[in-house]
Amino acid sequence: MTDPTALRPYRDAVSAAGALAVEINFLDHDLTLGGEVTALGLGALGAAGDVRHLRERLAPADQPRLDLLQRAGPCDVRLRLLGDDHEVRYVRLIGQGDGLHWRGLMLPAGGSAGGRADMDLETALADSLKSGDVCAYYQPVVDLKTKRLAGFEALARWDRPGVGVLGADEFMPLAQAHGYVEAVGESVRSMAVQDLSAWLAARNGPLDLFVTANATATEVSAPDFADRLLQAVQASGLPRGAFKLEVNETDVMVDPEAAERTLNAVRDQGVPIVLDDFGTGYSSLARLDRFAFDVVKLDQYFIRAALTDGSARSIISSVVRIAESYGMSVVAEGVESEAAQTLCLELGCDYGQGYHFAPALSPQDAARAVTQGMATRFGAAQMQERG
Template sequence: MSDGGWIWDVSTTLAALGAGEAALWAWSPDDDRLQLAGAARALGLGPLVPDCSSAAFRALVLPQDRNQADELLEPRAPGAEVVARIRMRGAEPCVWRGRWLEGGRATGVLAPQTRFAAADHDSLTGLLDRRSFIRCARERLQAPGQHQLVVADLDRLRRLNEALGHERADLVLAALGARLAAALSPKAIVARIGEDEFAALFPAATGPGVEHLRRELERPMRVAGFDIHPKMSLGVVEVRGGPDAPEATELLRRVELKVEAGKAGFRRLGPPLEGDGLSRLALEADLKGAIERGELGPFYQPIVRLGTGALAGFEALVRWRHPRRGLLTPEHFLPLCEELGMMGELGVMMRREAAAQLGAWRRLRPAAAGLTVAVNLSVGELDRPDLLAEACDLRRSADLPPGALKLEVTEGDVMRDPERAAVTLHNLRAAGVTLALDDFGVGFSSLSYLTRLPFDTLKIDGYFVRTMTADPGSAKIVSSIIKLGQDLALEVVAEGVEDAATALRLQALGCDYGQGFSFSQALSPGDALAYIEACDVEGRPARKAG
């Protein structure tokens, strides 16, 4: 029998018991008594033998697996099966399986997950691995009819790993695998085909639709006290099965390319991507030295007070004036900057130029006196020992008053080392730098730390703002963040405001500021100065008509 990817049959279970690699368990909720027999001590469960309370059992379970432990102990109807992978202190990961009996008791067997994991399955999720998926897909595609192949890629896995640690990030991946399998019919072939990548093949007639899959996968989850809002990139292709069906390996490659082409969402693949490898190499060669040549620099996107339409400041966003390709936006080159180790150098340049530019505007135009400029800190920059001294030098050299320079920090960067981050942030705040928590709601919100850190601003990730009209879940997240900002006396900025209707809805919810194409794209320094001269600026009396 296969249950969630674990292979359970009588011979395997008996072999595990005979080899001293399995234990029997019985749980009685009414008596609050968990009994263990067999190889429980050998599996590292000695402190619980021969019986223990539910509290003692939970105390031994690692924090990130306590939800699974609670589900195992939760009473169910007679005949209901339970299965859970649980990690405990001093013990190897074990799979617990059992069945609820008449009288409100459950009994079962537990063994190391390696004993019951199928050889052709991914050990983390219990789904098929890549090789087995291709083999099964090859066989399935020989059947006549229409088939759909979907590939789902978790965005920002590296950011999750950095902030949560690999063990907690693994729990996110395991949950996504379970969600994907649950959203599809039993006839679907489901696999984890890469570190952060899943695939499914199923009859087109039984398919739930790509957007439905996205909604199921992107539902918020709570892991080890953090609220996780996974974002997925999906690709899909529909093919006719039979003797002339495409080779499974090539078909999978096509859909993976489709995902890479549409990292911002679900898109169709264009032919030019086939030659993207050579283009990437050329771009990498051009990028080296681009900072020294003055090709990389900040453009400025206005941040507007929603209630009045007045300009409050700008966010500095990097652009590359490529000598042959023209003006390039960050998605074309920032991943390469990360791979080449250029992010630190790029960040220093962006902060230096943005601060100097705001200082120049303040000297040229009295109307700019109350404006701010915000610059992102990339991953790891919060740990730089010279960051505080740099910020003080920038304010002094540009003659910026307290609050004019704003640094934007992501949740992930803070949560990698919250105590150290708190010291740095408090020092920056004391030095006259204002602080924004960027992309709030995307990853993992620890409200206990948020109340202890000296942030002035919450920035709502543009994905939720752009989708709030069509997606009730996004609308709830946006509304909750605005309410949280109000409760904590923080300013709230909504990114990705692309039309007037969205701006009005955000204003009605109580959002303070907005930025996005509804107001302006990112502007060159000259165009930004013209924007300052043409509009009302926060803190300056509005112009009289006529």
């Protein structure tokens, strides 16, 4: 543990700045200090930057530099600041040595309690990403003709210690605000690949089973995303086509050229591409020929509307016909009743997904569903026919 006197240069510097208060939390393993010190004015602090800018703001030129921020070890430090403009700010310092950088979050004036709660929650999420508590749960995808399990969609869940399992809508806004969306996606895809590999290995023959997992616009636009994904899939020993990558139609249009390069690269190596939430974003049916999609997932809005609206049924039929002409299969999302299941089959959808079959299952429950199905809902996954 670092000697508390390491804080002295910091105290000397911030006391000269003459602002109100700062709380320091050091979260890396080799330093566990905390406390209240006289603090600094950060009225002009922006949203992000390198640590050199931060040092300049924290200490006047005639004061000692912040040696604490130059220490050799990896740094993960959070500062909760009440500046001289009476606004609460949160700054996180990340990195090591010259690579140290910081991110800031503005919070409303008087928001000290909320700022601390946000800081604590972000800290808990960061710790859970490291410990594996951010994980994949699996919603079944059912073959509408055979009524057997065909695959799963891997969905992000946070099994937060002392709280329980949180759905994506409960923590993804936090992940978005603090730059953890990619880490969450990486964790979910990694677990999905590993779990599917284990389920297939546990059987005495090849299973006709797949798992899909999502990637965001930022991820599919990253130059190294395809390489990292393919490395994980290939290291697992999964057969071609067993893992499918889902992308939202709005996301692929954020940077369509980069998305097209990434999607073509992974598809060429045996990872089919699933277009999620079709009908909710920029796309029209004509866009289906630009990207090499293998599967189209109809947004749940159309499925619900089709039960009472002839126009929605016509849209679904049109999408099915065009998808078939491109060699794509169609998944109906939001299947929540026997009537919806029957209608989707009549309209030509290949697969169904929704609460009528099951919610997202824990990895343990999903493993049982692979071999046993779920009574009255769907049968177990089918063995592949030998050629």
